[in-house]
Amino acid sequence: MIATAPERRSVVLKVDxxxxxxxxxxxxxxxxNDMAAILGCDRKRVLTVLARLARLGVPAAKSADxxxxxxxxxxxxxxxxxxxxxxxxxxxxxxxxxxRDAHPLAIFVFLxxxxxxxxxxxxPCAGCGEPFATPxxxxxxxxxxCGVQVEAEYA
Numbered sequence: 001m002i003a004t005a006p007e008r009r010s011v012v013l014k015v016d017x018x019x020x021x022x023x024x025x026x027x028x029x030x031x032x033n034d035m036a037a038i039l040g041c042d043r044k045r046v047l048t049v050l051a052r053l054a055r056l057g058v059p060a061a062k063s064a065d066x067x068x069x070x071x072x073x074x075x076x077x078x079x080x081x082x083x084x085x086x087x088x089x090x091x092x093x094x095x096x097x098x099x100r101d102a103h104p105l106a107i108f109v110f111l112x113x114x115x116x117x118x119x120x121x122x123x124p125c126a127g128c129g130e131p132f133a134t135p136x137x138x139x140x141x142x143x144x145x146c147g148v149q150v151e152a153e154y155a
Contacts, residue, residue, distance in 0.1 A: 023049045024058065025093055026104055034069075034105045069103040072110050076102050080110060081133035 125142040132142035
């Protein structure tokens with residue numbers, strides 16, 4: 001009987017396919033640190049996925065024409081809040097695809113910090129009935145002139 005040494009097998013950690021898809025989606029616009037912050041993991045996990053993707057031939061370089069990180073403007077904030085719709089609308093990745101001129105980390109930080117359980121409110125306008133986003137629940141109209149009916153003066 002021949003005694004053989006037990007074979008050493010390298011342990012390959014299984015990575016969630018959704019996580020790999022997220023890294024593929026974010027790699028063109030985000031740095032490794034940005035991806036780790038958005039995905040809620042450490043840099044090593046992101047780098048591991050990027051290394052596996054590189055072995056498969058997927059380029060890992062950031063795109064030069066990708067959006068740069070800037071805080072969201074007021075119009076972008078309203079778009080994101082309206083499309084997100086308190087978690088009942090588009091998910092994070094769909095928001096990134098729709099709002100292409102915003103950096104994914106800016107959208108993530110805005111959703112995490114400002115659109116929280118009590119951050120923004122989606123409500124229908126009392127004047128026209130259109131849904132709109134507001135930071136205060138007491139606001140009833142989507143615009144300052146909405147709901148105000150100007151009576152025509154008769155001469």
